[in-house]
Amino acid sequence: MKFGGTSVADLERIRNVAQRVKREVERGYQVAVIVSAMAGETNKLVSWARELSPLHDAREYDAVVSAGEQVTSGLLSIALQHIGVQARSWLGWQIPIRTSGMHGAAAITDVDTHLLEERLGQGQVAVIAGFQGLGPDNRITTLGRGGSDTSAVAVAAALKAERCDIYTDVDGVYTTDPRIVPRARKLEKISFEEMLEMASLGAKVLQTRSVELAMIHGVPVQVLSSFEDAPGTLVCDEEEIVEKQLVSGIAYSRDEAKVTLIRVPDKPGIAAAIFGPLADAGVNVDMIVQNVSEDGKFTDMTFTVGRAEFERAIHVIEQNIKSIGYQKLVTDKNVSKVSVIGIGMRAHAGVAQSMFRALAEKGINIQVISTSEIKISVLIASEFTDQAVRALHTAYGLDA
Ligand code: ADP
Numbered sequence: 001m002k003f004g005g006t007s008v009a010d011l012e013r014i015r016n017v018a019q020r021v022k023r024e025v026e027r028g029y030q031v032a033v034i035v036s037a038m039a040g041e042t043n044k045l046v047s048w049a050r051e052l053s054p055l056h057d058a059r060e061y062d063a064v065v066s067a068g069e070q071v072t073s074g075l076l077s078i079a080l081q082h083i084g085v086q087a088r089s090w091l092g093w094q095i096p097i098r099t100s101g102m103h104g105a106a107a108i109t110d111v112d113t114h115l116l117e118e119r120l121g122q123g124q125v126a127v128i129a130g131f132q133g134l135g136p137d138n139r140i141t142t143l144g145r146g147g148s149d150t151s152a153v154a155v156a157a158a159l160k161a162e163r164c165d166i167y168t169d170v171d172g173v174y175t176t177d178p179r180i181v182p183r184a185r186k187l188e189k190i191s192f193e194e195m196l197e198m199a200s201l202g203a204k205v206l207q208t209r210s211v212e213l214a215m216i217h218g219v220p221v222q223v224l225s226s227f228e229d230a231p232g233t234l235v236c237d238e239e240e241i242v243e244k245q246l247v248s249g250i251a252y253s254r255d256e257a258k259v260t261l262i263r264v265p266d267k268p269g270i271a272a273a274i275f276g277p278l279a280d281a282g283v284n285v286d287m288i289v290q291n292v293s294e295d296g297k298f299t300d301m302t303f304t305v306g307r308a309e310f311e312r313a314i315h316v317i318e319q320n321i322k323s324i325g326y327q328k329l330v331t332d333k334n335v336s337k338v339s340v341i342g343i344g345m346r347a348h349a350g351v352a353q354s355m356f357r358a359l360a361e362k363g364i365n366i367q368v369i370s371t372s373e374i375k376i377s378v379l380i381a382s383e384f385t386d387q388a389v390r391a392l393h394t395a396y397g398l399d400a
């Protein structure tokens with residue numbers, strides 16, 4: 001059972017979580033609980049580290065931002081003990097949950113279940129601090145924002161759990177963010193592949209890496225509400241879904257920035273000269289467009305990066321102006337990516353056309369397009385994000 005930030009936002013909610021855990025124990029389950037920090041806590045810790053130094057030591061950043069989960073794991077254990085449920089808190093290093101050394105965005109490499117299984121076997125609930133692990137340098141690491149989902153799936157996989165239940169502030173995965181489209185519909189089931197696209201294209205209901213892990217290890221994941229007893233959404237294999245939709249969902253991300261290099265020489269090696277240094281600097285490039293050059297000599301190159309990496313990307317490009325040889329750098333931080341996702345797309349033509357028409361009817365200009373087998377993404381001006389998501393939701397017949 002994993003409980004997100006809003007589910008443990010105050011003591012009353014922690015008591016509510018304790019009752020839910022107790023219920024599962026009484027049903028005869030051995031329960032491992034993964035908790036997030038109380039809502040807002042991680043943001044506060046991140047901003048403190050940034051305020052002291054924008055280029056802070058990533059190891060100290062992890063020491064700071066992992067603290068929120070330590071508090072909730074202790075508090076929930078106290079609340080459980082108080083209602084007669086045996087429980088203890090576990091920090092990442094105590095289990096240990098081993099990770100790569102990439103501080104701030106570490107990947108889980110191993111979960112030692114030895115001690116956990118011993119205690120679970122004695123009937124003790126394990127209350128595990130999410131989002132954190134132990135790096136090869138023997139220091140605390142964190143898994144990137146939203147990382148408790150990944151902690152939960154990794155622990156479930158390691159324990160060979162029957163299920164991994166992700167309790168949150170919505171009662172499942174919807175056709176799109178219900179905060180933007182109130183008429184969004186709850187999905188009874190969604191395939192791992194679609195959920196992976198939804199998550200990586202911006203739907204933050206599950207961290208992308210958690211879906212990846214669930215898919216690899218075949219962990220059945222259920223997303224459900226910590227406040228209501230409604231059935232949630234099951235994330236499962238495609239084969240288990242009988243009614244395959246053409247389009248299952250719409251995702252959006254406001255976290256985008258666009259960079260255009262004007263008049264770069266159109267010759268072999270130019271893409272490598274631009275994207276090599278960016279990769280070396282750890283900048284993740286998403287969409288890329290290279291225009292056809294008119295005269296065969298010069299071309300324009302446009303690419304997008306996450307907004308958090310924008311400054312670093314610009315710095316890298318400017319440092320490499322000589323080897324790239326562009327004439328002008330044009331940037332835009334007011335862009336969003338809106339995506340349409342569905343496994344049904346594999347076998348059907350015309351899905352992209354409906355998207356372009358729906359956006360055109362609203363007068364929304366498309367700046368960049370990228371597609372894969374089961375999704376189409378477009379880059380648009382940020383101010384039109386909500387309108388675009390709503391228009392597409394209606395266009396594909398997803399409105400409830
Ligand atoms: P938690 O703190 O429990 O981890 P998050 O805030 O990380 O919760 O994720 C839940 C939020 O994800 C919801 O409140 C909702 O606004 C957002 N969300 C975005 N896209 C979707 C979607 N397709 N279905 C459900 N929720 C979504």
Ligand code: ASP
Pocket residue numbers: 004005036037042043068130131144145146147148149
């Ligand atoms: N508390 C962490 C965050 O806010 C991890 C999580 O909630 O999943 O990113």
Ligand code: MG
Pocket residue numbers: 004146149204205206207
């Ligand atoms: Mg989350």
